[in-house]
Amino acid sequence: MIEQLAALPTYETYKDSGVEWLGEIPAHWKVVPLKYSLSLNSEKISSRNSTLKYYGMENIESWSGRFIETESEVEGLANKFSENDILFGKLRPYLAKVALATCEGICSTEFLVYRAKKQSANFFKYLLLSTDFINLVDASTYGSKMPRANADFIGIQRLPIPNLPEQTAIAAFLDRKTAQIDQAVAIKEQQIALLKERKQILIQNAVTRGLDPSIPMRDSGVEWIGEVPAHWELLANRALFRERIEQGEEGLPLLSVSIHTAVSSEEISDEENIRGRIKIEDKTKYNLVQPGDIVFNMMRAWQGAIGAVAVKGMVSPAYIIATPSPKIASSYFEYQYRCPEFIQQMDRNSKGITDFRKRLYWNEFKQLMSVVPPIEEQTTIVTHIETQSAKIDQAIAIQQQQIDKLKEYKATLINSAVTGKIKVPELVESQDTA
Structure with missing residues (x-):
């Protein structure tokens, strides 16, 4: 050709x-x-x-x-x-x-x-x-x-x-x-779409059903979740997180949350650091985040703008910061919360008549239900997802x-x-x- x-x-x-x-x-x-x-x-x-x-x-x-x-x-x-x-x-x-x-x-x-x-x-x-x-x-x-x-x-x-x-x-x-x-x-774009779908299914199965297909399952009691491994817990987020509200510190990077890539690990660019025509210089009202925190954009959480923090930094006051309990590996919950079923749960619990005005506040976030495996299993699942995702991402990159x-x-x-x-x-x- x-x-x-x-x-x-x-x-x-x-x-x-x-x-x-x-x-x-x-x-x-x-x-x-x-x-x-x-x-x-x-x-x-x-x-x-x-x-x-x-x-x-x-x-x-x-x-x-x-x-x-x-x-x-x-x-x-x-x-x-x-x-x-x-x-x-x-x-x-x-x-x-x-x-x-x-x-x-x-x-x-x-x-x-x-x-x-x-x-x-x-x-x-x-x-x-x-x-x-x-x-x-x-x-x-x-x-x-x-x-x-x-x-x-x-x-x-x-x-x-x-x-x-x-x-x-x-x-x-x-x-x-x-x-x-x-x-x-077009053929290669279809192949990329199939690879992305395969990756999403991999993540979704891992965070809701675990890695052992022979393990006993039980009904979660929640229709949209379905069956989960019998030894896993189903808990409201109020039992898993507390809200962090701390003022940021001078010199820390200002981080952002994307619906595509979750929480940034580097200072947002000057182009992004603009609201209207005014560059944000005063960061005193921005909030501190620590590695392991779960952060979400109140206005876009229902679109998937949620993720785990990897570096110490600051975020906009438009973001909610949820600090996890010791029984949580936050990277596991980032994968879980970015699955379609959990995003839909956030959508259902967001307040507002129109999409433009819709917000997920802390009081609503803490009522959400999460699937909670033992902490050791969470870590194993994250490692599995990262290893398999890297192979899929490489195939996508080649295409x-x-x-x-x-x-x-x-x-x-x-x-x-x-x-x-x-x-x-x-x-x-x-x-x-x-």
């Missing part, structure tokens, strides 16, 4: 394009400002009660142009587009939100709508999606928080233009090759590296084809049969 780029044919002769980012191009290609090949369609209509398909920025997948179905709604004006128009996301252009419209519709005004003038719209989609062009546009943006590209700047950019038959051949080649690459990426290489190859292939650095096989074959 993937040829070495160096093995692909090139054109017979090249010339200097006169454009720094383009370098040399095939001798018979032209270099023309974008606005001479694509017209900017500025037609706007009211989106209210429109029956036309709507494209928001969130509906376009970065670097592929695929449509992602969402419940996007828009009120007010929207840009109108026709089939085969090119949508170019001017907001944060580094996201590479570029798509070829497959039907008539309306889109966010954050898109520029281009229409090809007797050119191959599909070829220009790839040209505008190339990393070299995206980087060029991204370097020109204005606005720090919401950087946008300027349509006038884009319009004067000089682009490499082959003749129409070549444009069609290049686009057909890229359609075929990128579809193959995307399929390979991710392969995905990254495929995406890098795809980007290089598009760049090379639309700038004439390679001659696509479709053109070679057509010349051989001429």
Whole structure:
């Protein structure tokens, strides 16, 4: 599926394009400002009660142009587009939100709508999606928080233009090759999803059923927990934890809690250490945490923002700190509390009408039920989880590296084809049969 780029044919002769980012191009290609090949369609209509398909920025997948179905709604004006128009996301252009419209519709005004003038719209989609062009546009943006590209700047950019038959051949080649690459990426992403599911099942079984499948089980008496080993306890958290409220100490790192990676072990970055536009310098109201504490974000515990502390530090007053009793290995309980059933328990016990206002307070946390094996067994389970998880994580990392290489190859292939650095096989074959 993937040829070495160096093995692909090139054109017979090249010339200097006169454009720094383009370098040399095939001798018979032209270099023309974008606005001479694509017209900017500025037609706007009211989106209210429109029956036309709507494209928001969130509906376009970065670097592929695929449509992602969402419940996007828009009120007010929207840009109108026709089939085969090119949508170019001017907001944060580094996201590479570029798509070829497959039907008539309306889109966010954050898109520029281009229409090809007797050119191959599909070829220009790839040209505008190339990393070299995206980087060029991204370097020109204005606005720090919401950087946008300027349509006038884009319009004067000089682009490499082959003749129409070549444009069609290049686009057909890229359609075929990128579809193959995307399929390979999708397969590897499915494999990663299965590995993550396997890891979650491993953890869930270990923290609720133990490691010995032959051990006698008993009904826990709690429907969502089901059976547990007969010698394990089921206790309310008030018997396992006490709330820690201690002022932090100068010089300690400020830690955060993530729904993805639990509690950080290093000082949060300057970028994260921002609320609005004010950097947090005064940490006197932040609370002390010690290794082994269980910390959770009151607003996001029901999403999995909970974990065990590994280093002495400080956390936001928006976090609850639960110090464990001696019968607890906190790393075991981090694994337990990040299982779906236990996250759902936290969700059910959180206070608030909407997700935005939902909070899990200390009084509710201490009423939650936890499965408690003997301390020695907790430690053994943690070791088992860490050992097996490391193997799964390594397999995931290998798949991710392969995905990254495929995406890098795809980007290089598009760049090379639309700038004439390679001659696509479709053109070679057509010349051989001429």
